[in-house]
Amino acid sequence: MIDFTKIALLVLIFMMFGEGTCLAANDHDRAKQLKEAGDILPLEEIIEKAGREYPGRVLETEIEENNDQIIYELEILDEKGIVWELKFDARSGKLLKRKEDRSH
Numbered sequence: 001m002i003d004f005t006k007i008a009l010l011v012l013i014f015m016m017f018g019e020g021t022c023l024a025a026n027d028h029d030r031a032k033q034l035k036e037a038g039d040i041l042p043l044e045e046i047i048e049k050a051g052r053e054y055p056g057r058v059l060e061t062e063i064e065e066n067n068d069q070i071i072y073e074l075e076i077l078d079e080k081g082i083v084w085e086l087k088f089d090a091r092s093g094k095l096l097k098r099k100e101d102r103s104h
Contacts, residue, residue: 031063034070040090046072049093054084063090075101 034040040063047058056078064071070090077083087097 027063040070041093043072046088046093050074050076050086054078054086059083
């Protein structure tokens with residue numbers, strides 16, 4: 001069983017100190033502002049939700065703003081070796097899009 005609390009903590013650590021696999025510094029700052037303002041859900045909550053349907057390892061996270069919509073994008077490597085790109089509405093947590101990412 002995967003402990004998504006630990007995964008979320010690791011993601012946060014990588015966001016602060018790592019490179020390439022997590023939110024970019026400007027994405028992190030923007031996400032923090034939006035979360036503190038109550039405009040979006042915490043990334044940890046989105047990762048936990050994604051992990052219930054797509055258990056595996058989080059490879060990358062991004063936050064995007066398209067017009068009035070804020071989207072969390074996650075790439076997850078599942079237990080079968082398939083990479084999934086998942087897009088969630090950052091305000092509601094609703095899964096908007098999922099696709100198998102064949103570029104990996």
